[in-house]
Amino acid sequence: MDMAVDAAVIRQHLIDPEICIRCNTCEATCPVGAITHDDRNYVVRADVCNSCMACISPCPTGSIDNWRTMPVVRAYSIEEQLTWDELPAELTPDQLAAEGVAADEVAAAAPPMPEPQPAEAEPGTAPFNSASYGATRPPWSAAHPYTNLHAPKSPVVATVTGNFNCTEAGFDSETHHVVLDFGAMPFPVLEGQSIGIIPPGLDALGRPHQPRQYSVASARNGERPGYNNLSLTVKRVTEDHQGQPVRGICSNYVCDLKVGDEVKVVGPFGSSFLMPNHPKSHIVMICTGTGSAPMRAMTEWRRRLRKSGKFEGGKLMLFFGARTPQELPYFGPLQSLPKDFIDINFAFSRMPGQPKKYVQDRLRERAADLVALLQDGASHFYVCGLKSMEEGVVLALRDVANDAGLHWESVAAQLKQEGRLHLETY
Numbered sequence: 001m002d003m004a005v006d007a008a009v010i011r012q013h014l015i016d017p018e019i020c021i022r023c024n025t026c027e028a029t030c031p032v033g034a035i036t037h038d039d040r041n042y043v044v045r046a047d048v049c050n051s052c053m054a055c056i057s058p059c060p061t062g063s064i065d066n067w068r069t070m071p072v073v074r075a076y077s078i079e080e081q082l083t084w085d086e087l088p089a090e091l092t093p094d095q096l097a098a099e100g101v102a103a104d105e106v107a108a109a110a111p112p113m114p115e116p117q118p119a120e121a122e123p124g125t126a127p128f129n130s131a132s133y134g135a136t137r138p139p140w141s142a143a144h145p146y147t148n149l150h151a152p153k154s155p156v157v158a159t160v161t162g163n164f165n166c167t168e169a170g171f172d173s174e175t176h177h178v179v180l181d182f183g184a185m186p187f188p189v190l191e192g193q194s195i196g197i198i199p200p201g202l203d204a205l206g207r208p209h210q211p212r213q214y215s216v217a218s219a220r221n222g223e224r225p226g227y228n229n230l231s232l233t234v235k236r237v238t239e240d241h242q243g244q245p246v247r248g249i250c251s252n253y254v255c256d257l258k259v260g261d262e263v264k265v266v267g268p269f270g271s272s273f274l275m276p277n278h279p280k281s282h283i284v285m286i287c288t289g290t291g292s293a294p295m296r297a298m299t300e301w302r303r304r305l306r307k308s309g310k311f312e313g314g315k316l317m318l319f320f321g322a323r324t325p326q327e328l329p330y331f332g333p334l335q336s337l338p339k340d341f342i343d344i345n346f347a348f349s350r351m352p353g354q355p356k357k358y359v360q361d362r363l364r365e366r367a368a369d370l371v372a373l374l375q376d377g378a379s380h381f382y383v384c385g386l387k388s389m390e391e392g393v394v395l396a397l398r399d400v401a402n403d404a405g406l407h408w409e410s411v412a413a414q415l416k417q418e419g420r421l422h423l424e425t426y
Contacts, residue, residue: 016086018152191220279314387425
């Protein structure tokens with residue numbers, strides 16, 4: 001917040017390092033750049049945070065929703081916060097009094113927190129912010145999710161019952177389908193939720209590794225129906241975003257797991273990126289790479305409902321992008337799904353002798369179908385994959401709407417308010 005020189009105390013915004021899973025949602029969402037991180041902790045700059053609350057709802061763990069009443073002169077610096085393994089305790093009234101803070105100043109420092117408000121700007125005065133269009137509430141008919149059942153200090157142990165490469169790509173681009181069994185330990189998950197895996201060993205500072213987040217790729221009743229298990233879609237990381245060689249600590253650990261190995265799991269996480277459950281609801285899934293995990297989960301649950309004959313589902317559309325078919329997870333199984341069950345649109349950006357195609361290009365090609373869905377209150381849109389895809393996808397949806405004579409901002413506002421446009425990019 002903007003700490004005025006005459007203010008005695010502030011309500012300082014802090015992030016709990018014990019349950020933060022470093023998903024970067026808060027930093028990506030913050031409109032004022034108050035949040036930063038190192039290879040250990042995510043922290044909030046007290047002199048920048050304006051308590052707008054924009055980061056609160058998107059956080060999948062609730063680690064972002066922590067506050068401490070502090071004398072301004074003792075506000076925790078980002079350097080202090082970066083060293084924490086747990087949050088400091090709230091100062092007692094006696095401790096605050098010893099700092100010269102009166103009781104009425106404490107009360108004034110903690111007014112009711114405002115509801116998050118969308119940033120407003122005159123047209124053409126601010127850059128396009130695709131993240132602002134994503135909903136933070138689930139569809140009205142989504143099942144109730146369980147979250148944060150197991151924290152990093154008390155993880156559940158799961159056993160690997162399957163691990164196979166689900167792409168035809170080489171080592172540097174291989175993606176694994178991993179099945180984890182929880183035995184008798186309850187671990188309920190819904191399509192669209194994620195879990196955290198704690199890789200073994202210590203980091204460069206000699207502390208246990210932080211959990212890494214992975215989306216669940218299986219339906220709510222298990223990778224194998226009736227079993228207490230789930231699946232993940234994990235790509236082996238061998239280079240960073242700049243193309244420099246690097247070995248991802250957790251991704252390589254997971255990809256190399258053997259059947260029978262035990263894994264420490266935390267979570268589950270996520271309470272908004274959930275599928276609708278009402279009959280005749282439509283689902284449009286837009287993804288790249290391992291962003292296919294929640295889409296596979298949603299598709300599989302709908303497939304099982306369809307097979308049972310007890311659910312009348314609406315339209316399913318999938319827009320799936322990769323550089324080549326060989327790098328596309330689940331390419332073979334996708335080909336065998338019935339055409340009257342799901343409408344699949346592939347986009348390949350590195351095919352020899354062919355122009356680059358991205359998911360946003362396929363969206364524009366299917367504009368007529370998407371316009372009808374954008375106008376249908378039973379339609380839900382899900383976007384998952386690399387952060388770099390998000391803006392192109394939202395711009396494509398905007399163009400599809402505007403070209404058909406719809407007012408995109410009105411359509412988008414309704415989608416967001418009703419929990420029908422979800423963006424989960426990383």
